[in-house]
Amino acid sequence: MNETPAGGGVNRVRVRRRRLRDLLRIDSHADFHDYLFRHALERYHASLPQADPGLGEILAIGANHREARALAKLPFARILLTGITDPDDAIRDVARSDPRVSYRIENSESLSLDSRSFDLVLCKESLHHLARPALGLYEMLRVCRRAALWIEPYDTLAGRLFEAIGLATVYETQQAGNLGGRDNFVHRFARRPLELLLNSYYLESDYALEIHLGWMSSRFNAHPAKPVRRAAALAGWALGFVPGSRGNYMTALIVPGRDLPPDPIVAEAKPGDEP
Numbered sequence: 098m099n100e101t102p103a104g105g106g107v108n109r110v111r112v113r114r115r116r117l118r119d120l121l122r123i124d125s126h127a128d129f130h131d132y133l134f135r136h137a138l139e140r141y142h143a144s145l146p147q148a149d150p151g152l153g154e155i156l157a158i159g160a161n162h163r164e165a166r167a168l169a170k171l172p173f174a175r176i177l178l179t180g181i182t183d184p185d186d187a188i189r190d191v192a193r194s195d196p197r198v199s200y201r202i203e204n205s206e207s208l209s210l211d212s213r214s215f216d217l218v219l220c221k222e223s224l225h226h227l228a229r230p231a232l233g234l235y236e237m238l239r240v241c242r243r244a245a246l247w248i249e250p251y252d253t254l255a256g257r258l259f260e261a262i263g264l265a266t267v268y269e270t271q272q273a274g275n276l277g278g279r280d281n282f283v284h285r286f287a288r289r290p291l292e293l294l295l296n297s298y299y300l301e302s303d304y305a306l307e308i309h310l311g312w313m314s315s316r317f318n319a320h321p322a323k324p325v326r327r328a329a330a331l332a333g334w335a336l337g338f339v340p341g342s343r344g345n346y347m348t349a350l351i352v353p354g355r356d357l358p359p360d361p362i363v364a365e366a367k368p369g370d371e372p
Contacts, residue, residue, distance in 0.1 A: 108296070108304050108354065112288060114337055115311030115344065120318060120330040129319040133221065133248050133348070134167040140307060140350045141217055141244050153216025156240060158205045158233070159223025162187035168219075169195050177215070179203035181276055204276065206232040212360050213242045220247040225284040226275055231294060238298055238353065239360065245351045251310055252285035255342035265345075286347055299354030306351050310344030312336050 119136070123129050142152065152173045157164040160178035165188045168176050176198045178188060184200040192198045203209065205220070206229050218241040224230045237245040259265035270280045288308060295304055312333025320326050337343045 108292075108299070108301060108306075110288065110292060110306045110308075112308045112310065112343070115309055115313075115346075117330065117334045120311060120313070120334065121327065123318050123326065123330070124323075126315055126319045129313070129315050130163050131167065133346075134163070136309070137219070137221075137246050137248055137348045137350070138171065140309070140348065141246055144244055144305070144307075144350060144352050153243060154214075155217045155219060156210070156215040157219045157221075158203065158208070158237065159220055159226070160188075160200075161185070162191075164219070164221060165191040165198060165200075169198055173197065175199075177201065179205070179208075180274070181205075182274060205236060208236045208240055210240050212239050213357075215240055216243040217241065218245045220249075222248055222250075224249050224286075226269070226272060226281045227284070228276075228279070228281070230284045234294065235298065238351065241351075241353065243352070245353075246349070248346070248348050250283055250285040251343075251345055251347035252287040253342040253345060255336060255339060256285065256345050285345075286349070291349070295351065295354075298358060300356045302354030302356035304352060304354035306349065309348040310337070311346055312344050313346040 115136075119132060123132055145152075152171060154175040154177075155168060155173045156177045156179065157168060158179050160180055162185060165176075165178055169191050174197065176195075178184070178198065178200045179202070180200070181202060181204060183202070184192070188200055192200060205223060206227055218237040220233070220237060224233045224247060227233045234245075234247075237247065256265055260267050266283050268280055268282055272278065272281055275281055291306060291308075295306060314329065317329035318326060318333075320329065333344070
């Protein structure tokens, strides 16, 4: 017999397509990354109660100068950037000029931060570098209060074909920003595995998952030649109508459910347990 978990609700999952007009407006690498940040943070703002206009405090994991500069433009009360290396000069400059901004070294798979200590936890293109990306996702869920937001590669049928013929990256090499300088597999997320992870974490407790998909590549969408940029946007938009191939770039927003699991703890041996 199926039973509804305590505090049960209805989990919501929506998958949407990126708008062609947004992709056509990308004219440079700066535009490419600005669009990703702007669109993602607009989705977060739209998820907040209308009676609460503040954005709150944000944690950006695996952050670099792009996160520092983009987030400093927005009215967050506190901005904590984390990474596994010392901050570069660009991050230091932003932190010196803005008292809201700080940086600390953190392992995304095991954050030394209290649970539910930040309103928003953001990750842009860092989870796929981890050896254990599910741990990184769970840490984001543990630390966030209002939402977790990430921008990562997405798994598609067309993408697998591109990998098979050498047109898409399977492994990234010479990654100095990875722990130990280790190469990494490009982990691509998908709706069903994400639902399974969230169902375990939140149960039937009214979490919301919103996924936006589109075909994007900084090599082509931000190409110096306008005809190449336009052709890339149009080709990607058309490819998105192929079943199972809606896009290689995902922006995912999770609004937490109500039934939160206890924090991970080390199990203690009981008297009589085998040594």
